[in-house]
Amino acid sequence: MLRPLLNWFRLRRLDNDLGRELQYHLDRRIDDLMRSGVPELAARRQARLEIGGLTQIHEEVRDVWLTRWLRDFAYDLRFSVRSFLRTPLFTATAVLSFALGIGATTAIYSLVDQVVLHALPVREPQRLVLFDWKGLTASVNAFGSYNLLSYPLCRDLQQQERFFDGVFCRAATTISLSTGGDSVPTAAEIVSGTYFPVLGVQPSIGRLFTSTDDDVPGASPVVVLSYDFWSTQFASAADVVGRKVLVNRHPMTIIGVAARGFRGIDIGEVPSLWIPAAMSADALPGFDQLLNRRVRWMQIFGRLRTDITPAEAQAGLQPWFKAMLAEDARRPEFPRITPDRQQRYLASALELTPAAQGHSPLRRRLSQPLWVLFGATGVLLALACMNVAGLFLARGSARGREIFTRLALGASRGRIGRQLLSDSILVALAGGLLGTLLAPAVMAALIAFLPREVAPNALQSSLNPRLLVFATLVSLIAGVLSGLAPAAQAGTRSLMAALTERAGGAAGGLRLRRIIVTVQIAVTVILVVGAALFGRTLFALIAKGPGFDTSNLISFGIDPVRNGYSRADADRLIQSIHREIGALPSVQSAAIVNNPLLTGGSWNIQMTIQADQRVTTDREVRINAVSPEFFTTLGARIVAGRDFVESDARPATEGGLCVAIVNEAFASRYFNGRSPLGGRVGLGTAPDTKTAVEIVGVSANISYRGVREEWEQVYFPLASCAASAGTFYVRIRGPRDAAIQSIRTIVHQADPTLPLGTFRTLDEQVSRSLTTERMLAALSAGFGALALLLSVVGLYGVVSFSVAQRTREIGLRMALGATRLATVWLLLRDALMMTTIGIAIALPTLWTLRRVVESQLYGVTPTDPTTLAAATVLLCTTTLLAALIPARRASTVNPADALRLE
């Protein structure tokens, strides 16, 4: 099987070789004949005659080299190429249809592959599992993203050697890193010493962590660099091992560089370096809870032993886990909780999920939209295939006589069918090639839509072998699918009937093409409705906005503790910077916020409310600490009660009050329309939770995590002794650049070594927080438009084809007195029928699909009547317009000409 293919590629060489061989034969024969007395000319003739036709020998030997089918295929291909070159417009339309479909599919697939499917580049990734603690309410302290567990639990699990070949834990963070010059915010991963050995990652140079680097807290100030960071920041210097870097001002020694292509286990947060968990106090300033069982901040992964399934390990771990919970609940430092909650704590269980792709909040966020997109591109590709199938059917009918003549001359139906199939495969491959060339640009555009964090995003927009294989497969499938209908068509029609038909008869494929166009219209309706829904979602979110005036509002963050400040010093620094910025003439007002807004993250806790009666919140409340100027700076209204004042921020010992401002969502959820003013709240839900904080104001709802979410929020005054890090929100006057420059100067004068993040306008941040929605809206609009275009082309093709076929009938009708209007109607009826049936198919389909998109929508239901009606009207108008052009042309037919056509 392989050899013929191999020969295919060296056909020219083999041919030359054979030529030489035959020439030798001829020359020898001529020599021999001449020696026996035959004159040269006669000898030449005789030698030629004896050997027979040289071309024929070449052909026969080629058959030997390539085997029959391959040679036939080669001929088919050559034939296809020739016939395509004769009809460039047809070819271009078909190739472009495929290029669009295949290019889009390949681009989206590359993202799906990278974000959702791609296994980690480590040893046997399919044996990795991620631990999760199910049934545990968020009562304990937790920070980070998902699946959070404590470091001591990881150490416990490492003892479970019956199930695991190893267990490691990790947490992503951002450190302030200096490699000699200024400090730069840098993505890092805090990992247990088992991280590299269990993953099976090798060093590029130097060594990686081992368990000994993680034994004693604070005892091993070492780091491992990522390959990418090493090559960009250290120019791949071979002597990097042993150099010192400053992590949050703490010197640490580089011991090695990880393997090339290993970018951590979270594709959304690519670390530049790894720090052992034992050094977490340095990596996370002020964090000294490494050995606290109740501080959950890391993800734990295990490598299953080869003979163990995740289910077996999960079941096998439960007895030990239960015992551990019971023991933990007896510990003196265990928090005092209600018996009910203690019961729930003891009933909680450990869960294992396969984690060959690692862990990624980005994947959580993107995988559903990506699958939806992938589905949409699949549909788009199907539409393109249908269009090409339609084109081929039309061409097949036009070529009907050629094909039937070939059949009559003895070509087998299989052979003809194969010819037609090779046509469509050739077009699909050409389209696929073009599409693959376009794909990187599409990918780059898609990736630009994705959120970019501090870490360099690891998503690639380049082609790789997997992608090429995918594109080739898709092209082949598309080629076969779109060639099947015409090929089947050629295989079934009666030869006699076809040959006796009059020229231009061949009704072939028209019914099939009608069905194709109907399906196209149905799919187009679905895509157009989708585009409208996502578009309306985006506009609704933009119209809603974050609830405050974003113009002239900028923000930036500083984190002095990461630069070696003590909490008290950091606080003093932040206060003085705040004062100076507030005093700038170009600044209207400035506020400090503990947790930045619109980043997708928030600070959450369940609370107890004491008003008429004592209640606990039924879900976590989003809380934040803000300086007194917060609401005025953002322009958020205080709808009841009062704003914070300077004295609120003072500690109670200095006359400060314990006060809070809640938002309207909080008031309406927990106060049923009564005024929350004077109510008291406390953090936590234990029976003895103190409700010492008085609600003094109600603010309008403003966005915290993102624009979409409307959630209960409680604001506390940023206590002057807790402002160790902060995000500044500054409302500026006049030109933005000048204001930013003055702020930079202030921060720089306060401490020249302090890393200052980028300044962002709030407009930009709102827009960034809507990236997913914008991507969905833009892409679905693109898909909808393409689909509409494809079906219009398809419909136009069918109607003009049927006009061409029915010219005689139309002429006859008109000769017998049919009006123009009646003629137009005759043809429009056809188009209207297809459109109506298409819409009739689409609407119930949309109904069944509504659950898929519901969660992505805002301010509009998946079956919104206005949207559906608008899409229906749009489809009807465009399809009728597309049909009207050929129909009108038909109505101008001169009956005499039409009848004379025969």
Add this chain to the structure above:
Amino acid sequence: MPSARFPIPQGTLDMLILQILSLEPAHGYGIAQRLEQISKSVIQINQGSLYPALHRLAQKKWLKAEWRQSETGRDAKFYALTAAGRKQLAAEKDDWARLARAVQVIFDEGGPC
């Protein structure tokens, strides 16, 4: 005098080529000459069909081919039997002998005439 020469029976050309090459490697023209000599011009072979046969046998790995200097000093493509080819020749010889014997038996005893 075309009737004096038999056309070569279907499928025997391959066997004859293998037989000739079992003596010593030869180039295409040499094989044609040998066939002519051995069959004493009784069997008519179309020289044109020799080359497809050679390439078919080479494709099946029964022959191996290499370019080297011929007796006239010019480069020619020489074919030689491989181990697999030798085995194939033995098998075909055997088959042929059995077939010939069977046909002979039918001629000797069978038939009403």
